[in-house]
Amino acid sequence: MSEFTFLGEGVKRDFLKLLEPISRLLQRLGVHPHILTFLGLLFSLLVAYFFGKGRFFWGGLFVGLAGICDLLDGKLARGTNQASKFGALLDSTVDRYAEGLIFLGLALYWRSSWLLWVIILGLLGSLLVSYVRARSEGFGVECKIGIFKREERMTFLCVGAMLGAIPYTAHIFLRLALLFIAIFANVTVIQRILYFRKAVMGGEEKVEVE
Numbered sequence: 001m002s003e004f005t006f007l008g009e010g011v012k013r014d015f016l017k018l019l020e021p022i023s024r025l026l027q028r029l030g031v032h033p034h035i036l037t038f039l040g041l042l043f044s045l046l047v048a049y050f051f052g053k054g055r056f057f058w059g060g061l062f063v064g065l066a067g068i069c070d071l072l073d074g075k076l077a078r079g080t081n082q083a084s085k086f087g088a089l090l091d092s093t094v095d096r097y098a099e100g101l102i103f104l105g106l107a108l109y110w111r112s113s114w115l116l117w118v119i120i121l122g123l124l125g126s127l128l129v130s131y132v133r134a135r136s137e138g139f140g141v142e143c144k145i146g147i148f149k150r151e152e153r154m155t156f157l158c159v160g161a162m163l164g165a166i167p168y169t170a171h172i173f174l175r176l177a178l179l180f181i182a183i184f185a186n187v188t189v190i191q192r193i194l195y196f197r198k199a200v201m202g203g204e205e206k207v208e209v210e
Contacts, residue, residue, distance in 0.1 A: 006152045006184070016075070019068065023075045033077040033087060037094050040069030044098035051105030051161070056174055059105065060161030066098060067154040092130065095150070099126050102157065106178070115175065118182045125185030126153055132192040141199045146188035153181050 026036075043066035050059035073091060077083040103123040110116050129146065136143035160177025163169075 005147050005149065007155060012151060016071065019072060019075065023072055023079060026072065026076055027079050031076065033073040033080070033082055034090065036069045036073035036076060037091050040066045040073070041094050041098050041101075043069065044101045048101040048105030048108075051102065052108040054109050055165075056161040056171065057165035060158045060165070063102065063154060063158040063161060066102075067151070067158065070095060070098075070150075070154075092134070096127060096130060099123070099150075099153075115178065118178050122178055122182040122185060125182060125189055126150075128189045129185055129192070132189055132196070136192065136196045136199075139196075139200070141196055143192050143196055143199075145195050146191045148181070148184035148188045153185060156180055 043062045047059045047062045047066065050056070050062065070091075074083075077087055100123065103119055103126070106119045107116055107123075110119060129149065133143045156177040160174040164171040164174030164177075166173070
C-alpha cells in the first residue's frame with residue numbers, strides 16, 4: 001500500500017500527462033531547463049507582489065504557473081538528457097527562494113495579524129521538509145516520504161488564494177490553506193525524521209554535527 005498524501009499519486013501522474021505536450025513543445029524549441037527554473041522564480045516574485053497587495057486571485061494564479069514551471073524544468077532536463085547534479089542543486093536552491101518570496105508576500109499583507117505566526121510556521125515547515133530530505137540523502141538515505149510535500153503545499157496555496165479572492169468570504173479559504181500548511185508541513189518534517197531514524201537504527205555510524 002502506498003503512503004497517504006493529500007494529492008494521490010494518480011492525480012499527480014494525470015497532471016504530469018497533461019503537461020506532456022507542453023514539455024515536448026519546449027524540447028522542440030530548444031528551451032533550456034534553467035530558463036524554466038528562473039521563470040518560476042520570476043512568477044514567485046510576482047506572487048509576493050500580488051499577495052503583499054492583497055490581490056489573492058492573481059497571486060494564486062501565479063503560484064500555479066510557478067508550480068508548473070517547477071514540474072516542467074525537471075521533465076525537460078530528463079527529456080533532453082541535460083539532467084545534472086548542478087542542475088538539481090540549482091533547481092532546489094531556486095525553489096527555496098521561490099517559496100520564501102511567496103510567504104514573504106503573505107507576511108507583508110498579514111504583518112499586523114495573528115496569522116503572521118501561522119505564515120512563519122508554514123515557511124519554517126516548508127523549508128525544513130526539503131532540508132531534512134537533503135540531509136538524509138547526504139547520509140545515504142533516500143527520504144521522499146511525507147503527507148505534505150511541495151506539490152501539496154503549492155496546490156493548497158494556489159486554490160486557497162484563488163478561492164480566497166471571492167468577495168465577502170474574509171479570505172477564509174486562504175486562511176485555512178495556510179493553517180493546513182503550517183500544521184502538515186511540520187508533520188511531514190517529523191515523518192521524515194522518524195523515517196530516517198528507522199532507516200539507520202542498528203547500523204548507525206558516528207557522524208560530525210554542525
